[in-house]
Amino acid sequence: MSRTPDPALFGLAQGWCALSALHSRIEAHIERALQAHHDLSVREFSVLDVLNRQHDGEGGHLRMNEVADAVVLSQSATTRLVNRLEDRGLLTRYLCLTDRRGIYTDVTDAGRSLLEEARPTNDTALREALEDASRRTELAPLVAAVESLAPTS
Template identity: 75%
Template sequence: MTATAPALTALAHGWCALSLLHDRIEAHLERALQAEHGLSVREYSLLDVLSRQHDGEGGHLQMKQVADAVVLSQSATTRLVTRLEDRGLLMRYLCPTDRRGIYTNVSDAGLELLEEARPTNETALREALAEAAEDPRLEPLVRTLETVRVPAGTAA
């Protein structure tokens, strides 16, 4: 298949549209979260992921799992955790059963900020999708996103 084959071209156009949609949404969320709550999209995502942890079997995430969930390298995730810990939004402690393991939990202040920021995030997401739906290149993707349902108990 050559680089100009119709299937490859359609795939490339689809990827470009998806990338454009992602960038537009992320930029919109970033502006809203920074303006209203002093949070970046990555900080919000990290607080959200960590707030879903629970005590018990498989309840705490390892740093690699956290990094995968927020789509960052482990070193970038560690730096992000440190920044949020310095702001009093997270706390780290040793795993009680494995002294090599370190857990990260959202502090009460972090949970409060996250709850305040959730409506902002939701509103900004809806706004970004509504704007994107007006672009004929992005409208089919927006329609598809609106039909996606994540199974209960699955972290999104």
């Protein structure tokens, strides 16, 4: 007995597949560029970027679980990634002064320097990946949606 697929769910599934394809294409393009020019993965760039946006004051520093949420990784994967970046001298960890159980992570000067060097590569690769994807009929509406999120100056 065959059932007729629900058209709404079918359309939703197609949209999800297109969104997933767009994400994968963009991430792969940026990954290749960052690896080739800076020996940095997309995830490493993302962690450096998130941690670099921290600030002093209430709620300014992120705990490891908040970093994991921000870069969409498990806590164990985030910890391994932070360990690698710390081993490279790009991050440093310290205990929270008000809660000795909390461990915070800061970007070192070397990490900030690498992030500044890598940001134009990341931005260019993102632009290239979006331009390429915009030429694909199934991805063009999603590219337009992403571009509409950019602030206008």
